[in-house]
Amino acid sequence: MVAAGxxxxxxxxxxxxxxxxxxxxxxxxxxxxxxxCGSILDPRDPNLRVLQKARSxxxxxPDIPLGTRGTWHGQPWEVIGFQRRSIEVDGIxxxxxxxxLFNPYRxxxxxxxxxxxxxxxxxxxxxxxxxxxxxxxxxxxxxxxxAHFQSATAHTDFVLGExxxxxxxxxxxxxxxxxAPPYLLSSETTDDETTxxxxxxxxxxxxxxxxxxxxxPRTPSGVFANQPNPYxxxxxxxxxxxxxxxxxxxxxxVGRLVTAAREQLLAARYTYQPKDQNAxxxxxxxxxxxxxxxxxxxxxxxxxxxxxxxLALINTDSGVAWNVERELSYYSGTDSDGxxxxxxxxxxxxxxxxxxxxxxxxxxxxGEATSQPVSYVIxxxxxxxxxxxxxVALLLLVAPSIAATARSSxxxxxxxxxxxxxD
Amino acid sequence: xxxxxxxxxxxxxGTALMxxxxxxxxxxxxxxxxxxxxxxxxxxxxRSLYSGSPRLFGGK
Numbered sequence: 328m329v330a331a332g333x334x335x336x337x338x339x340x341x342x343x344x345x346x347x348x349x350x351x352x353x354x355x356x357x358x359x360x361x362x363x364c365g366s367i368l369d370p371r372d373p374n375l376r377v378l379q380k381a382r383s384x385x386x387x388x389p390d391i392p393l394g395t396r397g398t399w400h401g402q403p404w405e406v407i408g409f410q411r412r413s414i415e416v417d418g419i420x421x422x423x424x425x426x427x428l429f430n431p432y433r434x435x436x437x438x439x440x441x442x443x444x445x446x447x448x449x450x451x452x453x454x455x456x457x458x459x460x461x462x463x464x465x466x467x468x469x470x471x472x473x474a475h476f477q478s479a480t481a482h483t484d485f486v487l488g489e490x491x492x493x494x495x496x497x498x499x500x501x502x503x504x505x506x507a508p509p510y511l512l513s514s515e516t517t518d519d520e521t522t523x524x525x526x527x528x529x530x531x532x533x534x535x536x537x538x539x540x541x542x543x544p545r546t547p548s549g550v551f552a553n554q555p556n557p558y559x560x561x562x563x564x565x566x567x568x569x570x571x572x573x574x575x576x577x578x579x580x581v582g583r584l585v586t587a588a589r590e591q592l593l594a595a596r597y598t599y600q601p602k603d604q605n606a607x608x609x610x611x612x613x614x615x616x617x618x619x620x621x622x623x624x625x626x627x628x629x630x631x632x633x634x635x636x637x638l639a640l641i642n643t644d645s646g647v648a649w650n651v652e653r654e655l656s657y658y659s660g661t662d663s664d665g666x667x668x669x670x671x672x673x674x675x676x677x678x679x680x681x682x683x684x685x686x687x688x689x690x691x692x693x694g695e696a697t698s699q700p701v702s703y704v705i706x707x708x709x710x711x712x713x714x715x716x717x718x719v720a721l722l723l724l725v726a727p728s729i730a731a732t733a734r735s736s737x738x739x740x741x742x743x744x745x746x747x748x749x750d
Numbered sequence: 751x752x753x754x755x756x757x758x759x760x761x762x763x764g765t766a767l768m769x770x771x772x773x774x775x776x777x778x779x780x781x782x783x784x785x786x787x788x789x790x791x792x793x794x795x796x797r798s799l800y801s802g803s804p805r806l807f808g809g810k
Binding site for chain 1: 751752755756758759760762763765766767769770771772773774775776777779780781782783784785786787789790793794796
């Protein structure tokens with residue numbers, strides 16, 4: 328409610344249509360638009376001179392009716408004026424609404440609405456300082472840097488109520504917006520002057536509550552110039568958590584690499600004789616002293632040949648065997664593209680969850696019958712760390728942060744699509 | 751959300767350690783039980799392909 332002692336509204340009749348016109352801002356108003364016929368009158372003229380007659384029959388009902396009072400920023404304010412303005416970009420007209428708020432002791436401030444996005448606006452006296460003139464110019468105001476967002480010529484399409492300037496339908500001003508969410512610094516330039524105003528993105532529900540507006544505000548669509556990015560802070564927080572996790576993860580991986588036993592259980596060189604009908608053999612027994620992984624490494628001196636191994640790691644006591652089959656092949660040569668090679672002379676096999684105990688390896692090599700004898704080495708080690716699980720874990724660890732960044736970037740892209748710098 | 755992410759991260763790291771030490775990303779060997787001790791003396795008698803059937807052991 329308006330504070331006690333605030334001046335009462337004064338009334339007169341429209342000199343164009345005769346309808347009663349209520350004047351709330353009294354001597355502060357420079358123009359008043361008749362709510363009945365839309366004619367714009369000069370409230371300071373004793374004869375209520377008509378500044379501009381209504382041009383069209385268009386009637387727009389503001390979301391917040393004129394005369395509505397509410398408490399905003401802890402002070403009583405009254406809605407005394409409304410205008411609809413528009414800009415034309417690429418042949419498309421975009422319009423927004425502005426409400427004039429008045430407090431006899433505080434002056435004027437404004438609310439703007441575009442596609443369900445609201446801004447709480449006040450004019451500023453200090454001039455922003457240009458700080459950058461590159462592809463996207465920047466200005467500085469009260470320690471904050473604002474980046475140019477959009478410039479256009481705004482056209483006044485519809486007015487109602489009182490204004491602290493001589494508003495006229497068809498007025499055109501050059502507007503430039505600079506954003507630093509949640510703030511928007513805007514300039515309006517006419518032939519005579521440039522005025523600056525600072526808007527802060529505001530939740531419509533707050534306005535509805537403050538001014539007891541019936542119903543619910545329209546759901547915002549799209550991303551507005553100074554709409555705070557809800558994903559930015561989330562992304563930032565997720566990176567802080569990720570940093571901590573990566574530090575712990577690094578300690579874990581290094582600790583594992585340092586403490587892994589990598590105990591060699593067997594290392595022996597053998598020769599495969601292609602003409603040997605029964606090449607299968609068993610190794611000497613060896614002890615696996617702790618349960619865990621066992622790695623078998625096969626390496627052979629192959630040249631344009633292959634050799635296949637049928638391997639069985641057999642527990643001497645329990646008679647349990649773990650069977651795997653691996654082939655080594657290595658071919659190389661030269662052709663019109665130069666030297667080439669394919670295959671590998673070495674392969675590793677990781678056997679999971681091998682219980683402690685005494686084991687031997689049964690090996691059955693097989694190769695081309697016509698090839699030369701192949702010399703190969705078999706190594707068996709236990710508790711050899713594998714980096715693959717940690718690589719997969721690393722991807723999973725960073726995925727939430729990457730997703731948060733992607734959402735934040737997508738939001739900013741949608742914002743910039745509405746700017747002079749969009750795609 | 752941050753706590754959930756942290757706890758999830760710890761779970762992922764712990765799972766990676768377990769996967770490493772238990773060889774979850776290793777080979778999937780076929781398992782045969784009750785391999786006779788005589789295989790040490792006659793390695794050619796071992797038949798990994800059919801060894802799910804104990805009767806095949808000692809066939810030679």
